[in-house]
Amino acid sequence: MKKLVNSLLAAGAIATAVSAGSAITAVKVNGNIDKVSYDSAVWKQAKMTTVTLYPQTTIEFNDKKANELNADAKAITAQIGAIYNGKQIAFIMKWADGTKNVTYANTTDTYADGFAIQFASDAKNPKELPYIGMGSDGRPVVIHLQKEVYGSYEPNGNGDVAHQVNPNQTHLFGKDLEAYNIHVRSLGSNDYEKTFVAEGFRSTTEIKDGSSKGYLRFGYANKGWSGTLSRPLKDAYVNLDAAAIPVAFAIWDGAKMNRNGLKYLTGWTAVKLEGKKGGNDLVEALHAPVKGDVAKGKEVAANNCSACHQLEKTDAPNLMGPSLTNIGGYASVDYLRESIVNPSAVVVPGYNRNAHSAYEWYTLDNGKRTSTMPEFSWLEQADMENLIAYLKTLKAEVK
Amino acid sequence: MSKRQLAMVMDLNKCIGCQTCTVACKTQWTNRNGREYMYWNNVETYPGTGYPKNWMELGGGFDAAGDLQAGVIPNLEADYGVPWDYNYDALQGGASFEPNVEPTWGPNWDEDEGAGMFPQDNYFFYLPRICNHCTNPGCLSACPRDAIFKREQDGVVLVDLDRCQGYRYCIAGCPYKKIYFNPKISKSEKCILCFPRVEQGLPPACAQQCVGRIRFVGFLDDEESQVYKLVHKYKVALGLRTDYGTQPNVYYVPPTESPVKFDADGKIIPDSGRLPIEELEKLFGPEVHGAIKTLKAEMKKRKETGESELMDILIAYQHSDMFRLDNNYYQQVARDNGHHPLAPVDTRYVAGKHTKTTHEIKFFHGGHGHAAAGGHH
Numbered sequence: 001m002k003k004l005v006n007s008l009l010a011a012g013a014i015a016t017a018v019s020a021g022s023a024i025t026a027v028k029v030n031g032n033i034d035k036v037s038y039d040s041a042v043w044k045q046a047k048m049t050t051v052t053l054y055p056q057t058t059i060e061f062n063d064k065k066a067n068e069l070n071a072d073a074k075a076i077t078a079q080i081g082a083i084y085n086g087k088q089i090a091f092i093m094k095w096a097d098g099t100k101n102v103t104y105a106n107t108t109d110t111y112a113d114g115f116a117i118q119f120a121s122d123a124k125n126p127k128e129l130p131y132i133g134m135g136s137d138g139r140p141v142v143i144h145l146q147k148e149v150y151g152s153y154e155p156n157g158n159g160d161v162a163h164q165v166n167p168n169q170t171h172l173f174g175k176d177l178e179a180y181n182i183h184v185r186s187l188g189s190n191d192y193e194k195t196f197v198a199e200g201f202r203s204t205t206e207i208k209d210g211s212s213k214g215y216l217r218f219g220y221a222n223k224g225w226s227g228t229l230s231r232p233l234k235d236a237y238v239n240l241d242a243a244a245i246p247v248a249f250a251i252w253d254g255a256k257m258n259r260n261g262l263k264y265l266t267g268w269t270a271v272k273l274e275g276k277k278g279g280n281d282l283v284e285a286l287h288a289p290v291k292g293d294v295a296k297g298k299e300v301a302a303n304n305c306s307a308c309h310q311l312e313k314t315d316a317p318n319l320m321g322p323s324l325t326n327i328g329g330y331a332s333v334d335y336l337r338e339s340i341v342n343p344s345a346v347v348v349p350g351y352n353r354n355a356h357s358a359y360e361w362y363t364l365d366n367g368k369r370t371s372t373m374p375e376f377s378w379l380e381q382a383d384m385e386n387l388i389a390y391l392k393t394l395k396a397e398v399k
Numbered sequence: 400m401s402k403r404q405l406a407m408v409m410d411l412n413k414c415i416g417c418q419t420c421t422v423a424c425k426t427q428w429t430n431r432n433g434r435e436y437m438y439w440n441n442v443e444t445y446p447g448t449g450y451p452k453n454w455m456e457l458g459g460g461f462d463a464a465g466d467l468q469a470g471v472i473p474n475l476e477a478d479y480g481v482p483w484d485y486n487y488d489a490l491q492g493g494a495s496f497e498p499n500v501e502p503t504w505g506p507n508w509d510e511d512e513g514a515g516m517f518p519q520d521n522y523f524f525y526l527p528r529i530c531n532h533c534t535n536p537g538c539l540s541a542c543p544r545d546a547i548f549k550r551e552q553d554g555v556v557l558v559d560l561d562r563c564q565g566y567r568y569c570i571a572g573c574p575y576k577k578i579y580f581n582p583k584i585s586k587s588e589k590c591i592l593c594f595p596r597v598e599q600g601l602p603p604a605c606a607q608q609c610v611g612r613i614r615f616v617g618f619l620d621d622e623e624s625q626v627y628k629l630v631h632k633y634k635v636a637l638g639l640r641t642d643y644g645t646q647p648n649v650y651y652v653p654p655t656e657s658p659v660k661f662d663a664d665g666k667i668i669p670d671s672g673r674l675p676i677e678e679l680e681k682l683f684g685p686e687v688h689g690a691i692k693t694l695k696a697e698m699k700k701r702k703e704t705g706e707s708e709l710m711d712i713l714i715a716y717q718h719s720d721m722f723r724l725d726n727n728y729y730q731q732v733a734r735d736n737g738h739h740p741l742a743p744v745d746t747r748y749v750a751g752k753h754t755k756t757t758h759e760i761k762f763f764h765g766g767h768g769h770a771a772a773g774g775h776h
Contacts, residue, residue, distance in 0.1 A: 062541050063571045064458055064469040105433070108475040108580045109567075152585045153432070166431055168484050177488060192585070202545045206561075260543055260566045319466070354540040355467040355572075 023244070023270040023283045024049045026082035026089060033088045037217040038226035043092055046081030053078060053095075053251055053264035054329025054395050058133065058322045059351055065109075066257035073256070074399035075329060076264050080249060082271050089240055089273075090230040091117055093249060100220045101254025105151035105188070111254040112192070114147030115218070115227040118248040119238045120268070126285035127334040128345070129246055129268050133261065134198040136346040137369065142197050142237045143204075144229050146216040147252070149192035151185075197237055201261070201349035211236050225251075244272045244279025246286065248330075267330040286332050292389025300387040304376060311394060319359040321373065322348045329395035336388050340379070343371035401554035404534065405592065405724075407606065408615040408629045408636040409527055410652040410713055416442055416510075416525035420605035420614070424529075427593070427604045433583025435482040436475060439590035440605045441506055442527040446514045446678065449526075450506040451478040451576050459537045460574030460643030467540050470571035472580070479579075480505030515673065520660045522673035526682075527613075529605060530577040530590035531639065531647030532556045538589070541572025546587075552732045553618070554648065555592045563587055574643035598729040602722040612715035617723040619648070624723040625712045626650075633697075633709050635690045637683040652713065653679050653687050655694050 025047050036042055055073035078095035093115055103112045120130050121140040130139035172180050195212045198204040215230040233241040246268040252258035270283040301311055308320035317323065327336070338345050347369040350361040362369040379387070424440035443449045451457070451473040458470030473479055482505075483498040490496065513523025532549075536556050539547040546562035547569060549555070558569075558578070565585040569578045578589040593603035597616075601607065606614035617624030619631070629636040629652065636650035657673040679687045693709070701707035715721055732738075 061543070062459075062467050062469045062568055064471050067469060103582070103585075105582045105585070106475070107582055108436075108479065108570075109472045149585060151583070153583050166435060166484075168487060169430060173488055174491065188583075201543060204544065260564065349543070351467075352540045352542060352545070354535065357465045 021052060021267070021269065021287060022049060023272055023287050024051070024080055024082055024247070026084045026271050026273045028273070028275050029083045029085055031085065033083060033085055033090045034230050034232075035215050036083075036090045036228055036230050038092060038094075038219045038228045040228075042083060042090075043081060046083050046092065048079045048081045048094075050077050051080050051249060051266050051269060052076070052329065052398060053249065053266050054326040056133070056261050056263050056265055056330070057326045058348060059261065060317065060323070061260075061262055062355070063257065063262075066262055069256045070258075070262060073264075073396060075326075075396045076251065076399055078249065078251065080269075082247075084233065084273055087233060088230055089233050090228060091247070093117075093227045093251075094224060095251060096224045097220075097253060097255075098223055099253075099255040100148075102148040102150060103254070105149070105153075111252070111257050111259050112148040113220075113225060113254045114145065114192075114252040115225070116143050116145040116250040116252075117229050118143045118250070119240060120246050121238050123242070123246050123282065126246070126282040128338065129332065129335065131200065131346045131348065132248055132265065132267060132330050132335070133349065134196075134201040134204055136200050138199065139346075140197055140199045140237070142195065142207075142212060144214040144216060144231065145194045145196065146218045146227060146229075147192040148218060148220075148254070150190045151188045152192060153188050200347075207237075242273065242279065243276040244270045244282040246282060247271045265330055267332055285334055288333075290333060290389050290392045292385040292387075294386070294390045294393055296383075297386035297388070297390025300379070300383045301390055304379075304387075308373070313396075319351075319356050321361065322350065324391065324394055326395050328392040331391070333388055333392065336391050337384065340384065340387065341377045342375060343373035344369070347371050401534075401549050401551050403552060404554035404619045404648055405532070405597065406617065406619045406626050406630065406648040406650060407529070407592075407603070408626050408650045408652065410611075410613040410615075410715075411524055411526070411654040412652060412656055412713075413611040413613040413715075414442065414525040414527055415611050416444070417610055418442055418507075419608050419610050420527055423604040423608035424590075428591070433581040434579070434588060436479050437579040437581075437588065438506055439577070439579075440527065440529045442525050443507065444510050444513060444523050445526040445682070446523065447509045447512060450528075452504065453478075454576040455574075455640070457571075457576055458574070459541075459572045459576070460640075460645055461535070461537065461540075462644070465644070467537060467572055468574075470574070472567050472570045473576060475582075477504060480508070518661055518665070519663070520673055522657060522675075524654045524657075524674065526639075526651075527605075528575065528577065528639070529603075529649060530556065530592070531575055531645065531649045532590075532592055533648060534646035535644065537572040537574055537643070537645050538569035538578045538587075541568040542566075543568060550594075552729065553592075553594075553597070555594050555597075556589070557591055557594070558587050558589060560584070560586050560588075574640065574645060575647075597724055598733075600724050600729075602718075602724060606722065607718075612718075612721065615712075615715075615721045618725070621723055621725070625721055626723070628708070628712060633693055634686070635693050635709065637686050637690055639682055641684050651683060652694070653683050653690055655691050 027045050027047055029042055029045055052075050054075045078093050081092045083090050101113045103110050119142050130136050130141045135141035167177055167181055193216045195207045195214050196204050197207055212235050217228045219226050248266050248268050250263050250265040252263045268286055270286045272279055308318060310318045310323040310325060313325050347362045360372050362371050420440050421442055429437045429439055441450045458468055460468055462468055481500050483500045483502045486494060486497050513521055515521035532555055544562050544564055546559045563586040567580050569587050578587050581588045602616045606616050615625045617626035621627055630650050636652050638647040638650055654674055660668045660671040660673055662668050697707045697709040701710040
């Protein structure tokens, strides 16, 4: 494990130098991989790539304690590998975490560690990928989520609520009561594993009908987590059978009261399926080094963006628009360009409109969101490139 | 905003702190399935720590500019109290009667303590609390999943358990801490104003069972309802901590009556009262002065002339007058929307936009072949 931590640190330093990160290679393997786990021997064939995950700071949530814990959040790194065969694709994520946070269905204010892997439904145009935070209107994503939550019951699932009453309110005693308790426990789930489809965070819908099948495993050892996902290359929602696919990874740290948007995430990361031709446009779009004059870009941002956006951590928070303090970590160059030129192409979910009613991020017309941000398509080409180069530098340091 | 608002008025002069409402709610909704620690309805002693502990200091609600304020999520053991039980089972074997956990805190831990010195000026009153079904709910505004909604037909605020993912921002956002995390299902739950009862023309269980008849239930726009008369006509029923900015829809007739104080020699101080007006002002705002004035004037009028509509209302002669639920109204709403008249769960989100087939919601299936809930029959 010491070796792993060292290599994580070393690779992290490289990642800050090449600010756009690097692509992951999915190695083609033989045999069945539809139910691999973190301890499966098949991972020996995988090529591990170090990926940086940045604290999601687009909006600040209203949990006082969590905000204190995350006020100074740094980026973290994970080692990610991928394998595929003709039918399935599998991922492994490994990251250091000094505390194992598990919830056992008996607390109100603790949170579990977890991870998620996100796929784009349509990645044909690498310049118009779904929004990184759970997709956007017309650009759906599928997310596989695993959290270390034990003993949870599904309220609307199998409908068996009659068997969950307080044992002391049954008429049972002795062996009958014991049997009852065992039966109740058997109705609970110790595997908090879910698949969602979303077109923007608020639309997130759990897929409960089995139409998307993921198999996730999660294990903690030597002060680190390993998580795996196996899933079909194709299902009703996504087709991953391509030369390169965009994938995003997220990690929740229970010790920092992480849940939902309060997490660490990567930008869209290209996963190249080894042996397939093409896909270079995606790799190029997501990982090409960024050109531009950062200092000049900062000036452009100060003149045009800072009235509504918090740019750097030292700037005052601004409720008028998404905070951009980590935008360089999880937004691609094309996403930034698109959002500057056409802000309504992707409207960030933002706050509940009732939470900060004086700050309208968008107007709603028949469910269609139009961003309040003016279009900056008039920017000079050079200013635009400099601005994007500057925005790409906005990200927390690696821990 | 909802089209109509169902509201409740509680007359604090008449609350005797018997907890019958608490028990009615608990046996109806919260004695099972991870809700054991929750009191959707609780009655706390004021002044006191309340339930959960020091809830008024835990944040949430809105500031004057309308911005949602950050809050704290209470801890099960320290702030709510672990619901303990006893070792009934072991008694068979001759064991002594013991709680199954060492109780360190619980609701009403400081019941009847109040403030002041006995016997000179000690005082307290009871403050029954349910979800305020606010017009501008902090919980709803805090939810990043749009899992909380306010019903069009009556303004009842509900959690859609299908949408809820247990993030608990709602708990931080509610200044009354009247929404709770159910750890067993990993979702948030709250008072539902007994809407399955209400839709059948029955008042919420807490109101029906109240032995002091302190609770009135009706629509705020129904000028015939006693709720309307108490809130709008006489203006003697006021929201709790309206400074939180959520526009609560449970209203309180402030306590006006209290015993006289004694001086150091144990003598009665004439015309004194034990309830400090500042405390009432803190809870119910500056309007409390007007409300108390009206109440006193109407009491006097009733004494002198035998007539007072307000006193007649507060005496609460008939349940049928206290509760105006207009059962046909709900039947009409259901027909207009093409719904099953009693749909326990809002069906907006049941069929996710992208899921291929609808999974059926089975909420109240007891294995007895009851009609399934849900609107698509």
